[in-house]
Each structure stands twice: as structure tokens, then as C-alpha cells.
Amino acid sequence: MGNDNSTEMTIHLKIWKQDGPGKKGEFISHEAKGLSSEMSFLEMLDVVNEDLVRLNQRPIEFDHDCREGICGTCSMVINGEAHGPDKEITTCQLHMRKFKDGDTITVEPFRAKAFPIIRDLVVDRSSFDRVIESGGYVSVNTGGAQDANSLPINKPDSDLAFEAATCIGCGACVASCKNASASLFVSAKLAHLSFLPQGKIEQDARTLAMVRQMDTEGFGACTNTEACEAACPKGISVENISRMNRQFLKASIKER
């Protein structure tokens, strides 16, 4: 399998260590030896952490869960790029074969005012939950829904809704934006629902509520650098941001 092409590697790590919220953090250096090119990046960190425990030091805290690129838990900036140097992947899908033996790798948390650091590489992204809470849903209770096929939806719209809905809520868009804007995340949720007839009914109220919550949380404004799309592990399009801006303008005029 993978180890058909396995080679041994040594990597020099510079990792962000910060004992807790509000504490002073710093980069620490660690040399990771005897790695395999077939490891995933997080498996490399597992090895480092087990070594640290054996050396009676505390391991580096990092968020991770599914390790297959869908849960959106892992959140690191690697060599200056959210989720590291590869297109359309999460950190857990990054493999050491993308690096060279002897490389120095810098690992930092997602940095944004609205993502306060909990410890080391772990950040608090509950601001995303509060944005969804403010209106990221169709207001239907369980029970009483009509037959699913009594609401035909044309395939192109349904596909666009799906593309937007694939957002995993990781926050790479925020971490890669110089303004720490959450526009890609918010606009993806808005686009998912506004492409569908079920979501049309509350479109105006939802757009106003979610955009305003985004501002309240301390995310910055969008200045169209498109860094978010480049960093997005799911390739969510910045066209959604244009849609959001149009819909927000329309809704705020109607609101008056």
C-alpha cells in the first residue's frame, strides 16, 4: 500500500505553544526524527506528542477528530497557510510526502479576534455557531412535512445549493483573510438555503440576521482578496459573497 514509496524523514518544527487564554505564547522548536513520508501531518504530530510524553513534557494540544476531511475540527496554519500547502484539503488530509526531508515547518493556530485561543493550537470557534443560531435554518418543526417529491427543484439550483452546503465550518476562510472576515462561511450557508424554495421564504430576515451577527462577533469586513476561496478545503466559491452582498442590500432596502 502506501509504504510502497515510504521514505524516512527528519523535520524541524516550530510550533505555537500557549498555556491558556490570555497567556503569553511562543514558538518552540522540536526536531522530529524517524518520520515516514506516508504519514499524515496529524500522525506526525501524534508521534511528536508521544515523544514529548515519554520525555516527561506536556504534549501540544491540537483539535482533530474525523481525520478524513469532513468534520472541520482540525485548524492549523502550516507555513503560513491555513491547512497547509496543498489545495482543497484539511490539515488531516495533508501528508508528509508534501514536504522534504530536513524541512523546517511552522505550525500556528487559526488567528482571529473572533477565534480566541484556548490552548496551543486549539481555538474557540463558537462564534460560527452563534452566526448559524441567528438564522441559518429553515423554520420548520419536526413532523407534518409534505411528501419530498411534491417539491421538485431544478437540478442546477439543487447542485449549487449542495456545493455551498459542503462547507465544513472549519474557519480556514477566516484564518487566511487579512481582515479575519467570515464572509465565505456566512455566504455559503446563505447561498445553500436561498438556492432552494424551502429557504426562499425567510431569505431576507436570514440574510440580515446572519450578516449582523457576523459583525457582532468581531469578524472583519470583506475586501475581495479571495484568499478565503484559495484556502477553503471544499473549494467554496467567492461568488457566494457577491450573492450575499446583493441579497443583504436588497433586504436592507426592503426593511426600511
Added chain:
Amino acid sequence: MSIKPNTELKSNAPSGDLQTKWQRHRFEMKRVNPANKRKFNVIVVGTGLAGGAAAATLGELGYNVKSFCVQDSARRAHSIAAQGGINAAKNYPNDGDSVYNLFYDTIKGGDYRSRESNVHRLAEVSNNIIDQCVAQGVPFAREYGGLLDNRSFGGAQVSRTFYARGQTGQQLLLGAYSALMRQVNKGTVKMYTRYEMLDLVTVDGVARGITTRNLVNGEVESFAADAVVLATGGYGNLFFLSTNAMGSNATAAWRCHKKGAFFANPCYTQIHPTCIPVSGDYQSKLTLMSESLRNDGRVWVPKESSKGKNPVDIPESERDYYLERIYPSFGNLVPRDVASRQAKFRVDENNGVGATGVAVYLDFKEAIGRLGKDAVSAKYGNLFQMYEKISGENPYETPMKIFPAVHYTMGGLWVDYNLQSTIPGLHVLGEANFSDHGANRLGASALMQGLADGYFVIPYTLGHYLGSTALAPVDENHDAFKASVMAVKAQEEKLFNIKGEKTVDDFHRQLGKIMWENVGMSRSKETLTKAIEEIPKLKEEFWQNVRVPDDRNVKNAEIEKAGRVADFLELGELMARDALEREESCGGHFREEHQTPENEAKRDDENFCHVGAWEHNSAGWTRHQEELEFENVKLVTRSYK
């Protein structure tokens, strides 16, 4: 209704006609008046499809809900990773499907080891789930005419699986999550993220709350309620390597078991046939390749004369499409247990492929030729991408290498028809319970069961419990809560103080190896006896030699893992004991001593047509039985030939 523990394992399903059981039961159940619902506090643990759907729906009904999850957001529970789809008996493709047909396939797929009443209800509400999800805005795949598309999954000869490319679990979970967040906004649900349940609090034998650890600051605290709903998933991670998320664990369920909830059929483990094989010792988890790939992918190994050759150079005549050869009517779409076992047999016969020889091919050449690369990409694009990222190989050009891996656990806490465990007030949903999949779960049925339990079963049956039970007021100052907090803190203290030489993962890997070798895809008296000897020794060593670093009052992944591995070490032994006790082969439980001449599972309906439910006590465990009565389906040997 009395508040005695249900140690006699009464299913509490109504008798009589199968088709009208659920309807009659709904009529007969007690209800709570809308104005009274807000007087009841309900704790829901877990925010996957079952827990998320339950918390949202109970909130909509007006209950005061507290929802807990270990993840940093309710949107990240492991249901999110389910790829292929969700079954429902809609019969949109007009291929003759019906509720009875889905019921029958599920009973048969489970090798006749599940409860007829529960499975029929599951099939009945399957259609409501699809309607509900579409109403929420779940973007299922559609045809050009605008209607919903279906595909096929293993163990069925109809197309009844609804899907959203290879991300169906994600889309369904985001639907449940959005419904949940809507209730958070309305104030009916309060969310507790990064909280781990570490104990169930019982007062006079009735579940009245939980004790948790705040994973951010280590604080141990209790929460009182009128009922506890557990939806914390399965225990596949016991094997160290599985397709489960790293954080998936059995701790909440296991601590309930130690407080009196019986654990049913722990030996029923599903080994999924199509996963990316292990590549080295550092491997932290295994990645599933959706069963939907078997709609178009063909499984094969090279014949003797072409062994070791590059697969693209091996001509058709030199390939053994063994599933199509052995099971002509189901072909590549046999159920998971059958496909996994056949892959194991090929490797055991020394016909495996790849550098390790522990893999078989899953080939899309024929489908790409028939449908074109674009059509294959539209159906499976994200799965192909995922495979390429992990393996470094392009599956459009060379066949995937796959091998079975632990994926799902059919066993779990015992529940009655109302999804109530043997402890009154403790209800268990989704993968955490044992009830619907028998000895083998069919593909696309986990999502169906999670959402059925959460949206359409517990909202009624919990009302029945609350409406028919006189509960004395209890709060966190009650002695039972104080004792629970003390016990949780004491265990944590003990773990920190061992200061041994081995890491938590050292022990977990060692346990996983014992389990995979002795309690894995095939088991025998010899291997199970070995596991029952080795696991307690490992457990003893763990409690003397594990090293848990760092402080208690911070985010500390090692103490989180240590508690979970401590529980896996106990559950592993119980799994081996259950497998040893069940002297038959059925579904995912394959005992080498009990097989047909063609190596198929050989059931013993005379002696084992029952649920084995284990009671935890000071002597260890006592095994109880719930007899399974089949009034509608005739027990026959499962055949997919």
C-alpha cells in the same frame, strides 16, 4: 408505570398485528400536555444524527433541554462522516419497494437477530425522515426533472438509498444541527460543547442526571434532570484502528452500564469491506470508502499466474471477480459482513495485493468505459479525491486497494420498544443502543436509525415516561450528585498519580491488536479464550504503568483519552466473553467452529435466537437473555447467491 429497573428485559412492544403496532402504541402512550412540557428538564448527550435530532425535536415540543457534546460544535459529531446514503421505502424508482420490503431486508440483513417490532417501526418512519430532511433544505441528489434520485446499497435488490454525493451524513447532520441551533436561539435548548459525560447519576435506581468534565478547564460538575437521553455512538474505536473519528468512544455508555444498564450483544461488530488499508505502525485511523462505490466498482484479485503484476496490465481473463463468481444474484452488492469475510479469505489464501499483501482491488475501469469519466466523477468525485490524497494513487487510472476495517457496532445498551434502557429514565438512541440491526447492519441504515430514533420515536416515548412516572424533585445538591462528582474526581486523580512509563496510546494500540487478532473478523474458542486472559492483564498494567502528563484544570487530551481507554479495556473483555458465549455464527459474528462447507455463517436458531444482555455486578458480569420472537418473518439461511 412503575419505576422498577427492567431487569426481566421486557420489550414492552404491543402484541398483535405488526403493521399497526406503532400506531396503536402511539395511541396508548401517555402524553404530556403542551403547557406542562416546559416543567420537565431533559438531558441529551451527543449531537450526532440521533442526539441532535432528539434535542431539536424535544425543544420544539417545549421541553427544557440541555444538550452536551465532546466536540467544539454540535455540527462535528461523527455522523458527519457518513458517506453513502440513507434508506427509505419511498418506492420512487417504482422497483417494487415497500415498508414491508425494507423491514424484511433489514431483518434478513441482520441475520435474524433483531426485534421485529423495532425494525418494522424503523421502516415505517423511514419515509417521514426523507420528507423532514427535504423540508429543512437538505440538498439530496436530484434528477433533471427535479425529483429525488436513488441508488442501491448492499443487501437490497431495489434502489432505495437517498444521497447527497458522498456526503450524505454531513448534509443530514447539518440539517439536524440547524434545527438544533434554531431551538438554541429560541431558548428551549441550552448547548454545552466540549463537555464529556463521565457518569450517570441515579437516585433510587432512576436516572436523574449526569456528571461531566468541562474539556476546556477541567471542571467536574453535575446536571440534574427528569430524564437522560444518551446518543453517544458506538465503540468501534476499542480496536484502536477503525473508521470512527478519533474522539468516538464508549465512555458515556460504559459508565451507564456500570450504573446498572445492561449491555446487549457486545460481540456484534461490523467490519466494513471497503476501507483504505493500513500503511504503517504510526497509523492513527482508517478511512472508509463508501459502500456506494460497489454500485459501479468491481472487486477482484489476480489469478495465480498474474500475481504481483501491475493491475492495469492484468487482462480480464486473469482476474478473479470473486464476489460476482460466488454470489451471482447480488454480485458486488452482498452485505458488508459477507464481502469482508471473502476479502479476508483471499488474503488468507495468499491472493492479496499491494506491498503488504493485505488488500484487494476495487476497480472502476468498466464503469468509466460504460458511463464516462465525468459521470463517475459526478457520483463519486469526493471519494476518489479522498482516496488519492491518502494513498497518492489516482483511482481513475489504477484500481483502488481496499481492505476491511472496523466500522460500526451493532451491540450497545439494551433498550425496550420505547428506547428505554434497563435503568428507568435512561433512554438510548442511535448506534449507542442495540436494537435495530441485529448481527449486521445494512448500508445506509445507520443514518436512517439515528434520525428515526431522534425525530420520530423518542419525542413520543419520552413523553410517555414523563407523563406516567411520579418523579420527586431532585437537584445537584442531592447526595447522589455529590458522590458522583467525588468518584469522577477520584478516578482522574488516580490516573494522574500513576506516573508510569507507557503512554495512553501504547495501551490502546496493544488492546487494539489483541482485539483485531482474536475478536475480529473471525473468532474461535481458542482466540477468544486468549483475549479473555490477555485483556485483564493489560488492564492491570494500565492502572500501574500509564503516564498521564500535564494538569487537570486545562485542555488536556491525554486525560481525556486515558479515561476512555480505561473503559475500552473493560468493554473489550466483555466483547470477548459475549463472543465466546454465542456458540454460533451470525452476521458480523463469525465463529470458525460454526460455518457451512462454503464458509458461510451457520446460525443456531434453536439455542441462540435471543439477545445476550450483560449485567455488570461485583462478581463481574451476569448474562441475561431476551428471546426473539419471529411472528412474521420465517427464519431461513441467509443466501445472496
